[in-house]
Amino acid sequence: MAFYNGFIALVNKARTADVIYLNLCKVFDTVLRDTLVSKLERQGFDGWTTLWIGNWLDGHTERVVMNGSMSRCRPLMSGVPGVPQGSVTRPVLFNMFVSDMDSGMELEGRDAI
Numbered sequence: 001m002a003f004y005n006g007f008i009a010l011v012n013k014a015r016t017a018d019v020i021y022l023n024l025c026k027v028f029d030t031v032l033r034d035t036l037v038s039k040l041e042r043q044g045f046d047g048w049t050t051l052w053i054g055n056w057l058d059g060h061t062e063r064v065v066m067n068g069s070m071s072r073c074r075p076l077m078s079g080v081p082g083v084p085q086g087s088v089t090r091p092v093l094f095n096m097f098v099s100d101m102d103s104g105m106e107l108e109g110r111d112a113i
Contacts (some may be wrong), residue, residue, distance in 0.1 A: 022101075036097055043096060046070045053093075 010017040038056045041047075060075040 036093065039097060039100070043099075093107060 005013075007017055007019070033054060034055070037050050040050045040053060061075055063073045064071045
């Protein structure tokens with residue numbers, strides 16, 4: 001609602017408004033687990049907790065089945081399959097992962113919403 005209200009206020013003032021839409025619904029399908037654990041460390045999690053989370057997410061394998069042929073199991077290098085859909089842990093880890101995505105960005109000469 002805050003974004004919508006800010007956007008409408010700019011439009012009503014005949015101001016230019018740029019919108020960047022980020023689709024983050026599949027973020028855990030591509031994130032490297034080491035990157036996630038590193039971000040947890042930077043946010044102040046102790047070594048034991050980050051080791052526990054890293055181990056919890058590690059060790060998963062995948063295979064591909066196509067037309068009845070099955071590949072060998074291979075280690076899964078990205079994604080976070082150890083975090084079940086619908087669990088509280090998934091959105092918490094997601095928020096920690098994306099919390100710094102705007103670092104280094106500046107708005108110059110424009111109104112921020």
